[in-house]
Amino acid sequence: MTRNDVHAKLDALAKPVGSLGRLEALAVELAVTGRSLTPATRPRRLVLFAADHGVVAQGVSAWPSAVTTAMVETILTGQATSAALATTHGVDVRVVDAGMAQPPRRPWPAHFNAQPVAPGTADLSVGPAMSVDQFDAAWALGAAEAQAAVDQGYRLLIAGEMGIGNTTSAACLTHALVGIDADTATGSGAGADAAMRAIKRDIVAKAVARLEGRTDKGALSAIAGFEIAAMAGFYAEAAAQGVPVLLDGYVTTAAALIAERLCPGTRSVLIAGHLSAESGHRAALAQLGISPVLEWQMRLGEGSGALVALPLLDSAAALLCDVARLADIGA
Ligand SMILES: Cc1cc2ncn([C@H]3O[C@H](COP(=O)(O)O)[C@@H](O)[C@H]3O)c2cc1C
């Protein structure tokens, strides 16, 4: 099934040709990524991957690592932004501890999967964030989540993340894999001020310089996070299964860049939910060859941008699945 097939179907519907503007372009994306002229967006699942980052010790985030655990507890009780949006849009949620410094308080609900690779990464500013074995373990965790979701019949997948300090890792990965300069790759994350952002930029520049241009798995392990490696495995497995994935912001896109680097073709199932306010996101999406549905200056993470874009995907699916053909209405 080609893009032309989808355009032909859209042009034959009971409406003037092109009258649904960008919704038609989105319908094409959805049909192509889902490899169907009647794509489904239900049932859908958000898997939130959480982990901590040793580099937080360098003062790269406005928040302490304890906030990762506090937010995971809030997600688990359904009161975080991601959880509220998921509920209102009929999205099933799972939360995965890929390597938090502190586990959430018990009791743990059934939708929480605790398989921490380690209690946070090592500080990427002084050495590798993780070993290749740890990268593989995190990747496998994410891949297993995608496989389980597909086995349970989910037709659209979203990965979200929670991890104080993870925009530093995302900036390193984008600097290394897209080639944009360290300054553009480095954003304010969850509210870093100018002085903090300058520290962060210098750490990003030095960590990537140490790789000497390498972007193999060992090099990427040195600058990744456990939740990011897990999301990379999640995306690669979703691609292997041919299930569409709605990307969130800068951090999830960094994971998609890893997946595309290590499993070329992963991008064929990716749809970009939104353009993050993080300055490197535009170039990262361009490298993957995808354009965002929304440009709303969001910069939260947790899958929030994907969840806000999701109703537009539902609209695109309804168009392809439920609208009559002009030839059939006697017009
Ligand atoms: C209360 C709160 C809720 C969040 N939800 C997502 N993030 C987002 O911010 C973090 C990354 O930003 P940085 O690299 O600057 O630490 C990640 O946890 C990301 O998911 C949050 C951050 C905070 C503070």
Ligand SMILES: O=C(O)c1cccnc1
């Ligand atoms: O775009 C993102 O993914 C993002 C931005 C700021 C903080 N956390 C995530």
